[in-house]
Amino acid sequence: xxxxxxxxxxxxxxxxxLGASTGYMSEDRGDWPALVRHAxxxxxxxxxxxxxxxxxxxxxxxxxxxEPPLPFRYVSIHGPSKGRQMSEAxxxxxxxxxxxxxxxxxxxxxxxxxPRSFRILGRKLVLENMDARKDDGxxxxxxxxxxxxxxxAGFCFDIAHAWxxxxxxxxxxxxxxxFRTRLRHLHVSSMSADLHHxxxxxxxxxxFMPLLARCLDVPWILEAPPRQP
Amino acid sequence: xxxxxxxxxxASGRNFPNLYAxxxxxxxxxxxxxxxxxxxxxxxxxxxxxMGSWGRSEVTSGSDDDFMLLVQGDARMDVRPSLAxxxxxxxxxxxxxxxxxxxxxxxxxxxxxxxxxxxxxxxSRRMLFLLESCYATREDIYDxxxxxxxxxxxxxxxxxxxxxxxxxxxxxxxxxxxxxDFAGKERAGPEKWGLRNAKLRTARKVLFAGxxxxxxxxxxxxxxxxxxxxxxxxxxxxxxxxxxxFLQHDAPDPGGRALGAYDDFLGLLDDExxxxxxxxxxxxxxxxxxxxxxxARLGKELELGLLALLFETDSLxxxxxxxxxx
Numbered sequence: 031x032x033x034x035x036x037x038x039x040x041x042x043x044x045x046x047x048l049g050a051s052t053g054y055m056s057e058d059r060g061d062w063p064a065l066v067r068h069a070x071x072x073x074x075x076x077x078x079x080x081x082x083x084x085x086x087x088x089x090x091x092x093x094x095x096x097e098p099p100l101p102f103r104y105v106s107i108h109g110p111s112k113g114r115q116m117s118e119a120x121x122x123x124x125x126x127x128x129x130x131x132x133x134x135x136x137x138x139x140x141x142x143x144x145p146r147s148f149r150i151l152g153r154k155l156v157l158e159n160m161d162a163r164k165d166d167g168x169x170x171x172x173x174x175x176x177x178x179x180x181x182x183a184g185f186c187f188d189i190a191h192a193w194x195x196x197x198x199x200x201x202x203x204x205x206x207x208x209f210r211t212r213l214r215h216l217h218v219s220s221m222s223a224d225l226h227h228x229x230x231x232x233x234x235x236x237x238f239m240p241l242l243a244r245c246l247d248v249p250w251i252l253e254a255p256p257r258q259p
Numbered sequence: 260x261x262x263x264x265x266x267x268x269x270a271s272g273r274n275f276p277n278l279y280a281x282x283x284x285x286x287x288x289x290x291x292x293x294x295x296x297x298x299x300x301x302x303x304x305x306x307x308x309x310m311g312s313w314g315r316s317e318v319t320s321g322s323d324d325d326f327m328l329l330v331q332g333d334a335r336m337d338v339r340p341s342l343a344x345x346x347x348x349x350x351x352x353x354x355x356x357x358x359x360x361x362x363x364x365x366x367x368x369x370x371x372x373x374x375x376x377x378x379x380x381x382x383s384r385r386m387l388f389l390l391e392s393c394y395a396t397r398e399d400i401y402d403x404x405x406x407x408x409x410x411x412x413x414x415x416x417x418x419x420x421x422x423x424x425x426x427x428x429x430x431x432x433x434x435x436x437x438x439x440d441f442a443g444k445e446r447a448g449p450e451k452w453g454l455r456n457a458k459l460r461t462a463r464k465v466l467f468a469g470x471x472x473x474x475x476x477x478x479x480x481x482x483x484x485x486x487x488x489x490x491x492x493x494x495x496x497x498x499x500x501x502x503x504x505f506l507q508h509d510a511p512d513p514g515g516r517a518l519g520a521y522d523d524f525l526g527l528l529d530d531e532x533x534x535x536x537x538x539x540x541x542x543x544x545x546x547x548x549x550x551x552x553x554x555a556r557l558g559k560e561l562e563l564g565l566l567a568l569l570f571e572t573d574s575l576x577x578x579x580x581x582x583x584x585x
Contacts (some may be wrong), residue, residue, distance in 0.1 A: 046570065047563075133556075153556075210512050211273045211519060246567035247513035247560075 033244055042218055043244070047104055047249045050075025051217070054227065054254050056142055062093040066100060072256070074101035076215075076249040078136070080108040081254045087124050094131045101158040106134035106156070106186075106209050106215060111141055117250060118147035129154040131179045134214050136186050138141070139167035145179035156184040156214050161191040161225050168195055170208040179214070184214035187245065189238050190253070202241050216245055229257040261494070263502035264518070269423025270506060271515025278317065278498060278518070285318040286496045292324075295348045296396050299340040303386035304331040306400035310359075314391030315465070316496040320530040324349035325383060325433060327363050327392075331400050334364030365404040369411050372429065378435065386433040390470045391497060405493075409486055417482045422582050426489075427474045432581075434467040445542070453540025453551050460558025467523065468565050474506040475578045489537070510557045510571035517564020521556040527553065 042048075050072040052065040054056075054062030054123070059065075062079075069077045077100075082086045087110070109127050110121065125135050125148075134156045140147060148155055156178055159160070160167035167173055178185060187209075206213070217228040220234045228239075242250070262267075268274055289309070295309055299568055311325040312318045326349055328338055344363075346352045358380045368385040370378045389408060390540050394401035401439045412426040445452055473492040477485045498518060505514025527533045527550070536550035545551045569583075570576050 044541060044571075046566075206512070207272070210271070211515060213516065215511075244512040244569045247516055253406040 033149045040228060040235070040256075041239055042250065042252075044210065045242075045250050047075035048073045049078060049104065049108060049249055050104070050255075051078040051080055051108065051251050051253050052215065053080030053082060053108060053250075054076070062090060063098070066098070070101055070206065076104040076251065077102045077107075078106045078108055078251045079132075082108060082111050082130075083113050084110045086110075087128070091124070091128055094128065104134075104215070106136055106249075106251065107132045108136045111138045112143055118142070122147045122150055126150055134186070138164075138171065139173065139176045140164045142176075145176060146199045148180060149182070151183075153182045153184065155180060155182070156186045158186040158188050158217065159191050159199070161188070161221070162194040163225050169201060170204050173205070173209065177209070183212070183257055185198075185209040185212040186215055186217060187213060188217035188253075189241060190217065190219045190234075193234070193238070194221050194225055195236075199237065199241060206241060206244055210244065213245060213248055214250055215249040216242070217253045218242070220249050227253040229254045231257065263499040263506060263515045265516065266506055267502040267511060267514050267524035270511035271519075273515030273519040275518060275522040277522045277555060278577065279318055279495055281312075281317040281525060281529075282496075285313060285316045288318055288563070289313065289395070292348060292395055296340070296345070299348070299396075300398060302330075302339045304342075304400060305329065305338050305362075306331070306404070307340070307395040308388060308392050308401060309395045310387045310392045311375070312462075314387070314393050314496075315462070315498065316393075317525060319525065320531070321528065321534050322351070323353055324351040325353055325387075326359075326395065327388065329365060329400065329404060330362050331404055332367050334362060336362060337364045338349050341439040341443075352356075358387075365407065367423060369404070369408050372411065372425075379440070380571075382429075382433060382436060386429070387472070389493060390430075390466055406490070409493075413482075413486055413489070417485065418529070419481045420478055422477050422498055422578065423485060424476045424582070427471075427582060430467070430470040433470075434463070437463050437467075449541040451538055452542055453537040453545060453548065454544075456540075456553065457524075457554035457558065458538050460555060461521060461561060464558070464561060464565065465497050465501065465521060469500045473500055474569075475575060475582070476504070476507075478578050504575075505564075508568060508575060510568055510572050513564045513567045517561050519566075520526055520560035520564070524561075525553060528556075 039071050047258060050069040052069055055065055055068050058068060067146045079090060081090045110126055129135050129151055136152055136156045136158055138160060140160055170250050187205060189202060191206055193199060195201045218230060220229065220231045264275060264278060267428060306329045308327045308329050309373065312322040326345065330338055353479060363384055365384055371381055387520055415423055417423045440453060461470060473489055480488055502514060502518060533550050537554060540548045540551045568575060569579050
């Protein structure tokens with residue numbers, strides 16, 4: 031039988047809950063009220079607040095501490111993935127404070143040196159599979175060690191990252207086979223030739239749907255704006 | 260043959276150790292209680308029915324012995340065994356107030372559906388009897404009354420290849436009644452707010468979905484096939500009915516995660532300190548309770564899986580749209 035979404039001309043946008051990552055809203059970077067407003071225009075149900083550099087954590091913490099009324103039922107926060115300078119203990123401590131106001135804290139495993147520092151995040155910690163540019167956290171074998179060290183951590187499946195390693199999506203299927211019981215949410219987009227997130231193409235949407243159909247019960251976060259009709 | 264839950268384990272890669280352990284405990288204790296209760300003096304028209312976690316095959320260390328003395332036909336107070344006699348065997352019986360405190364007439368639960376005489380208690384007894392119960396004594400009386408109740412729901416209004424609306428409406432009505440009653444109980448007092456809230460998010464949803472899914476499944480059947488199908492389906496624990504639906508609609512991974520979350524909750528509920536913390540939580544203290552946060556998270560995972568099944572798989576979304584709202 032064909033899942034309902036497969037029959038939809040824009041099946042990804044028909045998924046619920048859907049959300050936007052503020053990471054692609056570069057023109058509003060640092061303006062959390064504006065970022066939240068723009069993300070809620072795509073969907074008021076889920077959001078990923080991206081604090082991709084360490085200097086974004088403190089302003090985000092201040093914004094959330096003000097307890098702004100937010101419509102979202104699922105909030106994830108993407109932790110720093112570049113230019114890391116804080117000690118791991120300090121960073122993990124900062125993320126614990128943020129975690130109190132979020133459902134998930136997403137981290138790139140290749141940016142973690144000592145996973146033990148992040149155990150205090152418990153089940154809120156979510157590890158994302160990496161793209162082909164990275165040298166760790168890309169495949170089942172590479173991620174398995176991280177989950178051994180962080181047994182409570184969930185899995186964020188970035189389908190474009192998986193595609194960058196293998197455009198037949200065999201690697202993607204293996205990742206879901208291995209970590210499906212840990213799955214918490216998805217990152218959905220296409221990737222450019224230089225492996226940056228770009229709007230999901232029709233071709234990729236069709237290619238990705240069999241794997242996405244295994245993930246109907248978790249939020250899908252768009253890592254790039256929806257393609258223009 | 261493997262149960263739907265066992266089949267889902269194989270298809271999803273998710274084990275359900277707490278559900279399996281609870282099934283074993285339920286079977287063991289049920290055999291003990293059946294043997295002891297069979298020793299009690301028994302009227303020919305009375306069946307002792309166990310409800311709640313017994314009917315879901317989810318007995319844990321903290322489970323109560325919720326029971327109903329079911330009288331086939333009209334009610335009378337002088338039934339054998341008496342409530343006092345039953346309580347010599349069922350040592351964790353509920354109090355004599357509410358829905359479990361008096362003998363129940365099958366005529367009343369079957370014939371008084373809707374209108375003034377269908378009280379909150381009558382609705383609750385009927386739905387618990389249909390959706391999550393098992394016999395403790397007199398299986399023949401138990402089966403007969405269930406048959407009569409299903410016959411009442413599957414009356415002349417039933418049409419081929421359509422969910423039976425009378426039953427569908429009563430199942431939906433019961434879920435909404437539980438939700439509204441939760442608010443009513445909160446207004447009456449904060450006692451057990453946390454545990455009631457957690458159960459509404461988990462076990463009550465399983466009860467509701469376990470009734471809803473077989474009713475929607477009737478849309479694939481002729482009217483004359485529905486009674487046997489519903490009898491067989493409702494004889495399974497609700498979790499098996501849900502597991503079967505996830506498998507049938509080709510969604511084993513979401514099914515594994517949804518029932519996995521429920522399995523985790525059942526495991527935590529078996530932990531005395533977790534249960535005690537939930538019991539003590541009020542709306543005001545809930546934000547500071549780790550136990551409540553965990554119960555809420557697991558309830559949300561269960562709900563997301565059930566919603567994906569109902570709204571994003573192959574045929575169910577159209578059935579829900581066609582019959583689920585109006």
